[in-house]
Amino acid sequence: MQRLEYPLLSASLGHQKTLVGFRYGTPGARPKAYIQASLHAEELPGMLVAHHLRQSLEAAETAGRLRGEVILVPVANPIGLSQRLLHRPAGRFEFGSAENFNRHYPDMAAAVLADAQPLMGANAEANVATVRRLVGQWLARWQPTSELESQRRQLLLLSHDADLVLDLHCDMDAVMHLYSEEACWPAFEPLARLLGCQAVLLAHESGGGPFDERLSGLWWQLAAALKSAGVNAPLPQACASTTVELRGEGDVSHDLARQDAQAIVAFLEHAGALASTAPMHLPPMACQPTPLAGSQTLHAPVPGVLVFLARPGDTLGAGDVVAEVIDPTAAGQARVHEVRAEVAGVFYASVRERYVVAGGEIGKIAGATPFRSGNLLGA
Structure with missing residues (x-):
C-alpha cells in the first residue's frame, strides 16, 4: 500500500488543503479500479465504507491476491468537508463559486479529439492506450486557476485511466441504489446484485458534467466523434463508471459499512482486480433497471408540515398517496394537501426535513417509462 498526498491550489495565504489517496497493487496493472467517497462532503457513509475497504485491501495485498491496481480516495472533497454554515455541514456546493462539487468536470473527449x-x-x-496517454497529457497541461479546479484536476489525474470507477455517495433518506450510463450497465450488474440495489437508474447521458460520466462518457463520446469525422478505428468502452448511493445520510454504521465494503471487494474479485478466495455465486437482482428519464421527482404544492405515508423502498402505483403537506394555520380546519405518485415504481429516496416550502422537493420514484429530457440530475 502506498499513501498518496496531493496539495491543492491554495485559496488563501497560510491555508492549504490536501487530497489523500491510497494505492494498492502495482501501478499500471490491469484492471485498474478507482474508488472515491464523499465528493458531496456531507454524504458520509462512503467514508466509513472506505475505512473498511482499506482493511480489506491491505489484507488482500499482504496475501498476494491483488491482480490489478486499486486507487482509494476516502475523502474526495477536502474543500467541501471544511465548509460549515450555522453549525451545519455544507459540502454539496462550493461557497466561492456556488458550483456543485459533482458537476462541471471537463469534456475530455472533446479535449483530445483532434x-x-x-x-x-x-x-x-493500442487505441485505448493512446487515448489514455493523450488524456493524461491534457490533464498534465491543465493549469487550474482555483482551488476547486485543482481538486477536479487531481481526481481526474488519479482516475482517468481506470477500467472501473465507483463514486460513493448517498441521498438524504434512501434505499441502496446506483446511477450509471447505459454503456456501463453490463459491467455493473454484478455490483448491483452484490449491494442489493433496490433501484438502478440508467441514462445515455444525464447532463451537467458529473465526475463519473466524464470518465465513462469519454469513450463512447470519443468513439462517436471519431466516426463522425470519418475515422473508423475500433475504440471500445474502456471505462465503466457508476455513482453508488449508499442509502441515506444517517446510515453511518459499522454493520452497514462492513456489508458494503464486502460487496465491493466481491465485485473487485468478480472483475478480476482481486484473486477470489472461493467460488462466487451472485445473488439475484433485487430490482430491474429503469431509465433515469423515468424518475419522478415529487414536489410539495404548498408549504407546510411534511408527513410521509410511504417510506423509501416501498413500491407505489400511480395515484398512490406518498405524503401529506399540512398547513396548521389555515382558517377553520387545517388544510391537508396530498402528494400523489404520478408514476408507478420504487420510492427510492426522500428528504429528511419535515417542513417543506411550496415547490420544495419531497422524494423520487423510479418509473419505468421515460418522460423527461435535458439535464436529468438535480442541483
Whole structure:
C-alpha cells in the first residue's frame, strides 16, 4: 500500500488543503479500479465504507491476491468537508463559486479529439492506450486557476485511466441504489446484485458534467466523434463508471459499512482486480433497471408540515398517496394537501426535513417509462 498526498491550489495565504489517496497493487496493472467517497462532503457513509475497504485491501495485498491496481480516495472533497454554515455541514456546493462539487468536470473527449484522430489504428487495445496517454497529457497541461479546479484536476489525474470507477455517495433518506450510463450497465450488474440495489437508474447521458460520466462518457463520446469525422478505428468502452448511493445520510454504521465494503471487494474479485478466495455465486437482482428519464421527482404544492405515508423502498402505483403537506394555520380546519405518485415504481429516496416550502422537493420514484429530457440530475 502506498499513501498518496496531493496539495491543492491554495485559496488563501497560510491555508492549504490536501487530497489523500491510497494505492494498492502495482501501478499500471490491469484492471485498474478507482474508488472515491464523499465528493458531496456531507454524504458520509462512503467514508466509513472506505475505512473498511482499506482493511480489506491491505489484507488482500499482504496475501498476494491483488491482480490489478486499486486507487482509494476516502475523502474526495477536502474543500467541501471544511465548509460549515450555522453549525451545519455544507459540502454539496462550493461557497466561492456556488458550483456543485459533482458537476462541471471537463469534456475530455472533446479535449483530445483532434490529437486522437491521426493516431487511431486497427488495434483496439493500442487505441485505448493512446487515448489514455493523450488524456493524461491534457490533464498534465491543465493549469487550474482555483482551488476547486485543482481538486477536479487531481481526481481526474488519479482516475482517468481506470477500467472501473465507483463514486460513493448517498441521498438524504434512501434505499441502496446506483446511477450509471447505459454503456456501463453490463459491467455493473454484478455490483448491483452484490449491494442489493433496490433501484438502478440508467441514462445515455444525464447532463451537467458529473465526475463519473466524464470518465465513462469519454469513450463512447470519443468513439462517436471519431466516426463522425470519418475515422473508423475500433475504440471500445474502456471505462465503466457508476455513482453508488449508499442509502441515506444517517446510515453511518459499522454493520452497514462492513456489508458494503464486502460487496465491493466481491465485485473487485468478480472483475478480476482481486484473486477470489472461493467460488462466487451472485445473488439475484433485487430490482430491474429503469431509465433515469423515468424518475419522478415529487414536489410539495404548498408549504407546510411534511408527513410521509410511504417510506423509501416501498413500491407505489400511480395515484398512490406518498405524503401529506399540512398547513396548521389555515382558517377553520387545517388544510391537508396530498402528494400523489404520478408514476408507478420504487420510492427510492426522500428528504429528511419535515417542513417543506411550496415547490420544495419531497422524494423520487423510479418509473419505468421515460418522460423527461435535458439535464436529468438535480442541483
